[in-house]
Amino acid sequence: MDSTQTTTVSESRPTPQSRRGIDWVNTPFLAGTLLIALIGVPIHLATTGFSWPILALFAFYMAATGLAITGGYHRLFSHQSFQTTSPVRAFLLIFGAAACQNSALKWASDHRLHHLYVDKDRDPYNINEGFFYAHVGWVCLKARPADFSNVQDLQKDPLVRWQHRYYLPLAIGVGGVVPLLFGFLVGDWWGSLLLVGVARTVIVHHSTFLINSLCHFLGAQPYSLEDTSRDSALVALLTYGEGYHNFHHQFQYDYRNGIRWYHWDPTKWMIKILSVAGWATRLRTAQDVHIFKARLAVQRSLASRNLERRPREFRDAMEQKLHLAHEGLVSALAKWEHVKAEYRAAKRSMDDKRRQLAATLETELIAARARFQQAQTSWSMLIDHTGA
Numbered sequence: 001m002d003s004t005q006t007t008t009v010s011e012s013r014p015t016p017q018s019r020r021g022i023d024w025v026n027t028p029f030l031a032g033t034l035l036i037a038l039i040g041v042p043i044h045l046a047t048t049g050f051s052w053p054i055l056a057l058f059a060f061y062m063a064a065t066g067l068a069i070t071g072g073y074h075r076l077f078s079h080q081s082f083q084t085t086s087p088v089r090a091f092l093l094i095f096g097a098a099a100c101q102n103s104a105l106k107w108a109s110d111h112r113l114h115h116l117y118v119d120k121d122r123d124p125y126n127i128n129e130g131f132f133y134a135h136v137g138w139v140c141l142k143a144r145p146a147d148f149s150n151v152q153d154l155q156k157d158p159l160v161r162w163q164h165r166y167y168l169p170l171a172i173g174v175g176g177v178v179p180l181l182f183g184f185l186v187g188d189w190w191g192s193l194l195l196v197g198v199a200r201t202v203i204v205h206h207s208t209f210l211i212n213s214l215c216h217f218l219g220a221q222p223y224s225l226e227d228t229s230r231d232s233a234l235v236a237l238l239t240y241g242e243g244y245h246n247f248h249h250q251f252q253y254d255y256r257n258g259i260r261w262y263h264w265d266p267t268k269w270m271i272k273i274l275s276v277a278g279w280a281t282r283l284r285t286a287q288d289v290h291i292f293k294a295r296l297a298v299q300r301s302l303a304s305r306n307l308e309r310r311p312r313e314f315r316d317a318m319e320q321k322l323h324l325a326h327e328g329l330v331s332a333l334a335k336w337e338h339v340k341a342e343y344r345a346a347k348r349s350m351d352d353k354r355r356q357l358a359a360t361l362e363t364e365l366i367a368a369r370a371r372f373q374q375a376q377t378s379w380s381m382l383i384d385h386t387g388a
């Protein structure tokens, strides 16, 4: 079970956004870094240019801090979609701090609230408060009183406690001082601080902010119509793979956001590489059957919605057909899955008789797959007929 479902949060009413007042640390920092990056980078590019060592450090920091947020703060600490070693956790926490998005503890607490109360008052970046509010406005307002009752599991991790305690020196040291010192070494301290310290922070900030704004605004809803989350390949390109957000809200414990091999999801690839190297274990994934059923449920809801506009007799007849086709498809799928499991078990068996059974099951498997494909075609034709 997902940790976000097992933990509890305070039931007190949240402070309305309008009464929270401006946060005079976050707002000047966000506005100031944005302005310095927008003005400073083009000027430095036109006058001095950026040397290869600085560009290489920029690329490393973009990957390390961005993936520390999506792979560390988000998929590891907020959702526990995999487990990893202490050195990897330490790396993700150190570079996560350098992304200047608060400690992992605070970030994960907010994010678990987002999933639990999505689109409602208690959602810290509720899209119904407006695109700007969900993107950056919520960070510019004073935070609601900290309540870490929903991250008690994370508080047991000494590395998470350490990062929470030393968040500020880590953010300044790794996020700013290291690029500055590197700049002195290669003879362009201002260029390094500007590009690797400031501009990189701004880019990673807004990439993360897009997950709270654009991912609840632009794209399709193939897995759930229950909330505003959306799937968009374009947004995935801008967010280290987090753009498949409708899938993520439906299956938040899955270490992947883009589930097809060709879906742009560098965070998923990083976790997979860690697991191949033996540094990540217990990668959690949603079962294909559950993913398929979620898609079916959405198609069914959209079809019913479309039928509401049609004459009653037609609507009732179609609803009946949809019901039967849905039942047929689900049972064909269950049968296919059952035969598949039996076939695999027989193939793996050391017993000769069981292995011979595999040959019989192979024929049954082909027939079950054909029946499922037939049921799927009937379903798709019916869905097309409703205009969904």
Ligand SMILES: [Zn+2]
Residues within 6 Å of the ligand: 114, 211, 212, 215, 216, 229, 245, 249
């Ligand atoms: Zn969301």
Ligand SMILES: [Zn+2]
Residues within 6 Å of the ligand: 074, 078, 079, 111, 115, 248, 252
């Ligand atoms: Zn999430």
